[in-house]
Amino acid sequence: MSYFTLESMQVSHPADNSPVNANWWRGAAIYQIYPRSFQDQNGDGIGDLVGITSRLEYVADLGVDAIWLSPVFTSPMKDFGYDVANYRDIDPLFGTLEDFDRLVEKAHALGLKVIIDQVISHSSDRHPWFAESRISRTNEKADWYVWADPKPDGTPPNNWLSIFGGSAWHWDGRRMQYYLHNFLSSQPDLNFHNPAVQDAVLSEMRFWLERGVDGFRLDTVNFYFHSIGLEDNPPIRPEEFNTSTAPAVNPYNLQDHRYDKSQPENVAFLKRVRALLDEYPGSTSVGEIGDAQHQLEIMAEYTSGNGMLHMCYTFDFLGGEYSARHFAQAIDAIAEAAPDGWICLAFSNHDVVRHISRWAPHGYEDVMGRQAATLLLTMRGSVCLYQGEELGLTEAELAFEDLADPYGLEFWPEFKGRDGCRTPMVWQAHTHQGGFSSANRTWLPVPAQHLGYAVDQQENVANSMLAFYRAMLRYRKGHTALITGDIEIVSGTPEAVLAFTRRSEEETLFCAYNMSAEPVEYEIPGGLALTEAGAPGSDTPLEDGRLSFGPFGSYIGVVNQGIE
Numbered sequence: 001m002s003y004f005t006l007e008s009m010q011v012s013h014p015a016d017n018s019p020v021n022a023n024w025w026r027g028a029a030i031y032q033i034y035p036r037s038f039q040d041q042n043g044d045g046i047g048d049l050v051g052i053t054s055r056l057e058y059v060a061d062l063g064v065d066a067i068w069l070s071p072v073f074t075s076p077m078k079d080f081g082y083d084v085a086n087y088r089d090i091d092p093l094f095g096t097l098e099d100f101d102r103l104v105e106k107a108h109a110l111g112l113k114v115i116i117d118q119v120i121s122h123s124s125d126r127h128p129w130f131a132e133s134r135i136s137r138t139n140e141k142a143d144w145y146v147w148a149d150p151k152p153d154g155t156p157p158n159n160w161l162s163i164f165g166g167s168a169w170h171w172d173g174r175r176m177q178y179y180l181h182n183f184l185s186s187q188p189d190l191n192f193h194n195p196a197v198q199d200a201v202l203s204e205m206r207f208w209l210e211r212g213v214d215g216f217r218l219d220t221v222n223f224y225f226h227s228i229g230l231e232d233n234p235p236i237r238p239e240e241f242n243t244s245t246a247p248a249v250n251p252y253n254l255q256d257h258r259y260d261k262s263q264p265e266n267v268a269f270l271k272r273v274r275a276l277l278d279e280y281p282g283s284t285s286v287g288e289i290g291d292a293q294h295q296l297e298i299m300a301e302y303t304s305g306n307g308m309l310h311m312c313y314t315f316d317f318l319g320g321e322y323s324a325r326h327f328a329q330a331i332d333a334i335a336e337a338a339p340d341g342w343i344c345l346a347f348s349n350h351d352v353v354r355h356i357s358r359w360a361p362h363g364y365e366d367v368m369g370r371q372a373a374t375l376l377l378t379m380r381g382s383v384c385l386y387q388g389e390e391l392g393l394t395e396a397e398l399a400f401e402d403l404a405d406p407y408g409l410e411f412w413p414e415f416k417g418r419d420g421c422r423t424p425m426v427w428q429a430h431t432h433q434g435g436f437s438s439a440n441r442t443w444l445p446v447p448a449q450h451l452g453y454a455v456d457q458q459e460n461v462a463n464s465m466l467a468f469y470r471a472m473l474r475y476r477k478g479h480t481a482l483i484t485g486d487i488e489i490v491s492g493t494p495e496a497v498l499a500f501t502r503r504s505e506e507e508t509l510f511c512a513y514n515m516s517a518e519p520v521e522y523e524i525p526g527g528l529a530l531t532e533a534g535a536p537g538s539d540t541p542l543e544d545g546r547l548s549f550g551p552f553g554s555y556i557g558v559v560n561q562g563i564e
Contacts (some may be wrong), residue, residue: 012209021365025215025284025310026482027341028065029383029473030115034350035072036080037424037444040389040437044090047424047436048558049095053103055427056110058455062390063178063473066113068286070350072100073119076126077103078186079406080374081117082219083124087204097211113214113285120201121223122187130188130201130268134174144197146180146189146231163254165410166460168260182223182260184406192224198269202276209280218273221287221312225266234258242292244315245414253292260466262291262298263304267491271307286344286384287312296337302342311382313344318352322359322372324498324515328489331379331500335487341545346384347376354388354421357395361517364551366392370468371513371552374537377476378502378556380487385469388427388450392465395420396447404444423447429454470535480504497549498519501559507532508559514540514549 002098039051049072050145059067071081072094081091090100107114123130132140148157148169155167156178169178180189190197192355205216233255246252270287277283283460287302287309289295295314302309316330334343347355360368369392376383398419403409408417426437429451433442458464476482485504493499496516502509510530514520523546524530530542535556547555 006563008018018178020282022281024065024113024282025382027382027417028113029377029385029476030068030344031059031062031064032068032070032346032349032384032386033069034387034422036070037422037436039425039427040439040442043438044093045437045439045442046093048093049090049099049103049228051441053099053106053498055103056103056106056112060110060112061470062385063477064112064385066115066214067107068115068384069117071117072118076124078124079184080404082119083122083126083184083187084119084357085124085203086128086215087120088207100209108212108328113284113418114212115215115217115284116208116213117219118201118208119168119219120190121220122181122183122189125186125188129190131498134179137175137177142201143191143194145189146226147175147177148180149177150266157427158230159255161233161255163250163252164407165250182220182259189223189226192269193228193265193418198272202272205273209276210281214282215277215284215286216312216501217286217288218309219288220261220290221270221302221309222262222266222289222291224269225261225263226261227402229259231258231259236293240293244295244319245290245292245383247411249411249414256293259288262269262294267301267308270302270309272384273307274307277310286310286312289314299343300336300338305340305345311342311344311562313384316350317345317347318349319358322355322368322515324493324496327375327498327515328500331487332489335380337439343381344384345376345379345381346386347372348386348389348421349384350386350422351418352421354386354393356392357420364517365394366465368517368552369465370537370539371515371554372468373472373534374461374513374554374556375498375513377472377537378482378509380485380502386421388453390466390469391426391450391453393426393453395462396423396445396450398423398445400543402445419444423450426450426454464474470538475535475537479507479509481507481509485509489526492525494520497522510555510556510557510559512540512547512549514551517551519551520549520553522549529560531560533558 035046038047040047041051072090073084074086074089074091075081075083090097104114116434129141129144133145156167161169162168164183171178181187200369236256289298289312291298299312299314302312356365356369403419405417405419422438424442424446434446458466481502482503485502490499496514499512533556537554538556540549540553540555
């Protein structure tokens with residue numbers, strides 16, 4: 001395993017005298033690429049950087065502003081790249097540092113920013129830091145990870161649980177101590193209470209900023225610090241039970257995770273992260289918050305003001321229900337908790353069941369998928385779109401023998417894991433492996449049910465889901481109210497209807513959605529004068545001040561005068 005120091009790898013930025021828009025991320029649309037499953041160029045059945053580079057024109061044509069790459073660092077792949085063994089090199093599965101540089105160069109030439117995953121709450125147990133730390137209790141990196149003595153009876157130090165099942169503590173016979181792992185036992189947690197660890201991970205981030213990346217998606221950003229006292233987590237109160245962080249079958253949900261994450265010390269470290277990013281004008285940060293009970297308060301704390309993260313995302317819309325009540329409550333709660341913070345919105349990603357499968361009643365997948373796209377792109381915040389979402393892909397049904405995700409293998413069959421949303425992208429319906437790979441076998445199967453949604457089946461088809469996403473992204477970009485405007489819920493709607501206004505100095509838009517499969521009549525508020533907004537997702541005509549919604553119908557209008 002090669003290990004580079006920043007001093008040994010001198011990297012210069014390409015010459016670019018164009019002015020930097022430091023706030024490009026605010027209201028941006030970011031396209032998440034799961035590298036293993038996007039495009040395989042070398043025929044080994046696993047996607048790679050050269051393959052991604054070859055498809056960047058497709059991404060740019062969608063109308064997004066940036067790409068987010070899930071991890072491509074050196075890794076034993078026990079958790080498919082989220083177990084990093086070398087933060088400064090590319091895993092050979094994906095290519096080389098030179099391949100990465102060419103990807104960044106081409107993305108920038110196409111007007112795309114590049115955001116990469118940074119998984120710094122933990123490393124792989126194959127990382128040289130951990131290899132040294134576990135040798136003894138007195139070596140230079142002895143306290144770079146979270147070590148603790150057993151209780152007198154040999155059991156773990158406390159009751160903390162791993163998200164992937166079982167105790168969050170693993171016994172190490174060399175040190176005769178337990179080490180903390182919030183995920184797999186092969187993913188030991190770094191000890192952020194040690195200033196040297198903070199300095200080290202910031203140095204790893206600087207390495208990639210020097211290479212030209214435009215920011216970071218920070219994995220499990222609220223997991224960096226634990227309570228030094230190692231207190232037991234209390235049981236969750238029944239009224240606070242929430243499965244947004246872990247599936248219902250996981251006992252992780254039964255604890256109030258008061259001491260193993262979301263600690264106050266994290267705020268000072270995130271200020272250091274922001275200070276680093278501020279050295280590179282135009283760079284940005286997206287924090288992933290996993291805390292079922294306190295995620296809005298944490299989002300507010302982590303994004304408020306100019307000295308913290310640029311934006312965070314929670315699991316409010318990555319699970320839960322698709323209902324007007326839920327969305328209205330979440331929008332109001334976000335506005336109240338973080339009035340000067342900024343959220344990054346997503347309905348799907350690499351960790352959750354694809355949203356059409358989560359939310360759409362049978363037979364309504366297409367119409368609900370279009371409404372979900374319209375709703376996502378008219379809400380306040382930046383937006384993450386997950387690869388294949390723009391094709392209308394549903395969750396893939398896989399046989400047990402095809403599963404690769406350790407999470408799914410642990411909790412099968414009640415929880416099938418994350419493989420169903422990670423299957424390969426489909427490019428050509430009638431080509432071997434959907435155009436993803438020339439291999440006879442891919443790391444996850446190419447689902448037969450996805451082939452009809454392939455890019456070549458939707459390209460240049462006026463009413464396709466792909467064309468719809470492109471049109472909605474163009475529409476969003478053309479309206480300042482949707483990029484940076486305020487949002488305000490309109491009250492007094494029927495139970496199934498969500499309505500809100502988006503307001504900027506230049507314009508006000510009125511958006512209303514029937515979030516059900518039943519027709520709904522809605523009389524718009526008195527004193528509200530509207531004209532047709534020309535939005536692709538606005539499929540409900542306004543007649544005599546009344547909207548007659550069909551199943552999952554939508555309306556967007558331009559407000560000519562305020563609500564009286």
